[in-house]
Amino acid sequence: MHSRSVGRPRAGVAEVAVVQGIGVSDYLVPGLRALGTWTRAHLVELPGFSGSGEPPHELDVVEFGDAVVAWLAAAGLERVVLAGHSGGTQVAARAALRHPPGVRGLVLAGPTVDPRYRSLGGVLRAWYRNHRLEPPDLDEAHRPERQRAGTRRIVHALRAHLADRLEDAVPRVPVPVLVLHGREDRICTEEWARALAGLARDGRFAPMPGAHSFVWTTPGAWSGPIRALAAEVG
Numbered sequence: 472m473h474s475r476s477v478g479r480p481r482a483g484v485a486e487v488a489v490v491q492g493i494g495v496s497d498y499l500v501p502g503l504r505a506l507g508t509w510t511r512a513h514l515v516e517l518p519g520f521s522g523s524g525e526p527p528h529e530l531d532v533v534e535f536g537d538a539v540v541a542w543l544a545a546a547g548l549e550r551v552v553l554a555g556h557s558g559g560t561q562v563a564a565r566a567a568l569r570h571p572p573g574v575r576g577l578v579l580a581g582p583t584v585d586p587r588y589r590s591l592g593g594v595l596r597a598w599y600r601n602h603r604l605e606p607p608d609l610d611e612a613h614r615p616e617r618q619r620a621g622t623r624r625i626v627h628a629l630r631a632h633l634a635d636r637l638e639d640a641v642p643r644v645p646v647p648v649l650v651l652h653g654r655e656d657r658i659c660t661e662e663w664a665r666a667l668a669g670l671a672r673d674g675r676f677a678p679m680p681g682a683h684s685f686v687w688t689t690p691g692a693w694s695g696p697i698r699a700l701a702a703e704v705g
Contacts, residue, residue, distance in 0.1 A: 472542050473522030475500070475514045478507030485550040485575050485705035487512040487697060490539055490559035490566075493632060494625045495616045496521040498609060499556060501690035509698055515542055517562065520620050520628075529627045532635040536565025543571045552701050554578035556686050557658070558632045564640040575704035577644055578697055580651040581683050584633055585663040594633065594658070601657035604682040612687070638670060647673040649700050651693055653685040654678055675700070 480486060487506050489499055496516050506512035517535050518526035530538070539562060543551070551573050555563030560579040567577045588597040617625060641648060648671035652664035661678075668674035677696040679685045685692055 472518060472524070472538060473516045474542065474546075475503070476511060477504055478509070478511045480511045481509065483702065483705050484510045484698075485552045485701040486510050486548050487552045487554055487578075487701060488539075488543065488546075488548065489514050490553070490555040490563045491516050491521060492556050493558035493628050494520050494620045495613045497616060498612045498684065498687045502686040502693060505691040505694040506697060508694070510701055513546070515539060519624055521616050529624065531631040532561050533565050535562040536569065539563065539566040540569045540571045543573065548573045550575050550705050552576040552578060552697065552704065554580060554697065556580040557583050557683065558628070561632055561635050561637050561640075564637055564644060565635075567644045567646060568640055570645060574646060576647045576649065576700045578649045578651065578693075578700065579637075579641075579664075579667060580679075580686060580693060581653060581656055581659045582637055582650060582664060582667055583659060584635075584637070585658065585660050586638075587660070587663075588658065589633055591630065591633065594629070597658045601683045604655050604657065605684050606688060609684055609687055638667065641667050641670045641674075642672070644671060647671075647675065647700060647704065649675045649677065649696060651677050651679050651685075651696065653681045653683055655682040656685075658683045
């Protein structure tokens with residue numbers, strides 16, 4: 472598994488490990504750099520995507536979560552906030568359920584898949600409505616990684632995420648859960664995001680500027696809420 476790290480560890484503050492979205496990770500680098508101004512932050516790339524190697528077979532969300540747990544074990548981080556954006560929220564939640572040593576908090580940024588769009592046609596329609604609110608350079612950032620993964624693998628991953636119910640995982644997560652929602656997001660509704668925060672044992676909610684990919688358009692926006700959580704649990 473390939474990962475990228477920025478920043479340095481700080482006393483009393485947890486590190487952050489960010490799980491990529493479905494098939495793409497480069498768009499998270501600006502947000503990673505924002506986190507790296509106050510802690511060491513890592514971007515974890517899943518098997519079969521971005522810079523990571525081939526999986527033994529096409530994985531489902533639970534198996535992606537197991538891969539993240541294996542990465543965390545290899546990294547040996549003492550205190551870490553595990554974060555995910557979009558499809559990465561589902562993987563991060565499944566990893567957190569495994570109680571990996573060192574994980575002290577979970578961040579769900581633009582969590583998927585909103586139940587009202589939980590079909591292939593439904594999520595594609597929601598993506599189209601949201602896509603009109605995103606900048607053209609986001610597609611340029613995604614293109615090389617999508618080409619590397621291929622349409623077949625991305626569709627398989629999308630179907631696997633549609634079959635995974637994040638609302639079943641969140642109530643069992645043993646650490647604080649922070650849910651972030653872009654005010655203009657058309658893939659993740661505010662109702663769904665707030666409901667997830669309410670399901671958590673220790674849930675928090677914070678609005679973000681922009682649409683689903685606020686981590687690309689306003690990469691510094693998520694830094695403050697995540698920093699507060701990392702300081703609390705660090």
